[in-house]
Amino acid sequence: MNIQVKNLHKSYGKLEVLKGIDCQIREGEVVCVIGPSGSGKSTFLRCLNLLEEITSGQVLIGDYDLTHGKTDINKVRTEVGMVFQQFNLFPHKTAIQNVMLAPVIVKNVPKEAARTRALELLDKVGLKDKANAYPGSLSGGQMQRVAIARALAMDPKIMLFDEPTSALDPELVGEVLNVMKDLAREGMTMVVVTHEMGFAREVADRVIFMDQGYIIEEGKPEEIFQAPKNERTQSFLRKVI
Amino acid sequence: MNLVFHDIIPYIPQLLSGLAVSLYVTVICMLAGTVLGLFVALCKSSKNVILRFLGNAYIELIRNTPLLVQLYILFFGLGQLGIDISPLWSALIGITINNGAYTAEIFRAGLSSVPKGLHEAGSALGMNKAQIFRHVILAPAFRTAFPALTNQLILLFLFSSVASIISLEELTYQIMNVETQTSRTLEITLIAAVLYYGCSSIFVYLSNAMAKKVFKW
Numbered sequence: 001m002n003i004q005v006k007n008l009h010k011s012y013g014k015l016e017v018l019k020g021i022d023c024q025i026r027e028g029e030v031v032c033v034i035g036p037s038g039s040g041k042s043t044f045l046r047c048l049n050l051l052e053e054i055t056s057g058q059v060l061i062g063d064y065d066l067t068h069g070k071t072d073i074n075k076v077r078t079e080v081g082m083v084f085q086q087f088n089l090f091p092h093k094t095a096i097q098n099v100m101l102a103p104v105i106v107k108n109v110p111k112e113a114a115r116t117r118a119l120e121l122l123d124k125v126g127l128k129d130k131a132n133a134y135p136g137s138l139s140g141g142q143m144q145r146v147a148i149a150r151a152l153a154m155d156p157k158i159m160l161f162d163e164p165t166s167a168l169d170p171e172l173v174g175e176v177l178n179v180m181k182d183l184a185r186e187g188m189t190m191v192v193v194t195h196e197m198g199f200a201r202e203v204a205d206r207v208i209f210m211d212q213g214y215i216i217e218e219g220k221p222e223e224i225f226q227a228p229k230n231e232r233t234q235s236f237l238r239k240v241i
Numbered sequence: 242m243n244l245v246f247h248d249i250i251p252y253i254p255q256l257l258s259g260l261a262v263s264l265y266v267t268v269i270c271m272l273a274g275t276v277l278g279l280f281v282a283l284c285k286s287s288k289n290v291i292l293r294f295l296g297n298a299y300i301e302l303i304r305n306t307p308l309l310v311q312l313y314i315l316f317f318g319l320g321q322l323g324i325d326i327s328p329l330w331s332a333l334i335g336i337t338i339n340n341g342a343y344t345a346e347i348f349r350a351g352l353s354s355v356p357k358g359l360h361e362a363g364s365a366l367g368m369n370k371a372q373i374f375r376h377v378i379l380a381p382a383f384r385t386a387f388p389a390l391t392n393q394l395i396l397l398f399l400f401s402s403v404a405s406i407i408s409l410e411e412l413t414y415q416i417m418n419v420e421t422q423t424s425r426t427l428e429i430t431l432i433a434a435v436l437y438y439g440c441s442s443i444f445v446y447l448s449n450a451m452a453k454k455v456f457k458w
Binding site: 049051074075077078080081082084086088089090091092093101102105106107134135136147150151154 | 356358359361362364365366367368369372376377380381384456457458
């Protein structure tokens, strides 16, 4: 599934957060979005599954036009998985219940089939032995890996990551990034808002630098990190690397 | 000081039957009021202006008038209009309506305590609003509300004594009866206090035991 964004604007009242974003993401591409806080990168990501209402412009996910009033947004969301900075696991459900819930109630997958698939996914993120643990007893890195498994359980075509490692202790970042690297290697279409420049450099097909509601510069990771053209990109990278 | 309890012994069955009525009213009104309260809390947080207005009006009206007056209106007031409701039904209806307004506020606080991220996680997985409410929001909200609901249960049990005024033969009614017949005022009121205290403690104990069983997370 491709993503096409045309002249996307987003305002909260008088505050304009996105000021005309144009961007295309091809199927199988891994795109990292970087930029200073307040640059609008998370808002941009959240417009791609309509967690934020779009003020104007157009967002196409495959054949679905998100800005068309008749589009069944819940249907689109089953194809677009999302991973949040704060994990947002359901606290009253065990790891496996977190992973099984949406397939069972949204896609009417039989419980046993959903359970089998959930176990596979927990195994994939290295947490099969934590299947019956509640989120409260897991570490941040474990919670985030369960959250990734939960999103994958819907068999999405696209995965959105909203600063997935920003709330983690430094020593737990690696385990989450490794799961994401595996996903990228398998050909998942991924849009990753991140501060992990090492990850962006290593895994991304393309890096987008955003600042003050605009895409300032985009290109291959080596272009952005080694030879940034725009002065704002240069100054940002000087600060973070 | 000379306390004489043996005068009261013949009245024990009467006291126990009063206690049974009190407990019955408490349990029924707590269950019905909880359902009513949850419903009103949902109305109050609805996007529909009329539902929100009705929810608000109900809560304000009930919380800003005494239970005693509410029971009077149901029992004596409606009686004057030819609508006769028995003391038991007046108490059940009146206390449920009263309790519903308080539990509605408890649930509203519980619902708004659920982090926005959980709603978003549900949405992002393609769940609709009803699914999010039922599978994602309700349990954490209920957990937050639970201590306040326990508190409300105790208050309800103690407040149910007000129904003695509309001649419901519950514990306080029987206590006053026995007091009139024996004139052992201090003794019988001490017994009343012990019974109310004991039952309230049992409620707290049961509630804690239930919380441990239900909220394993």
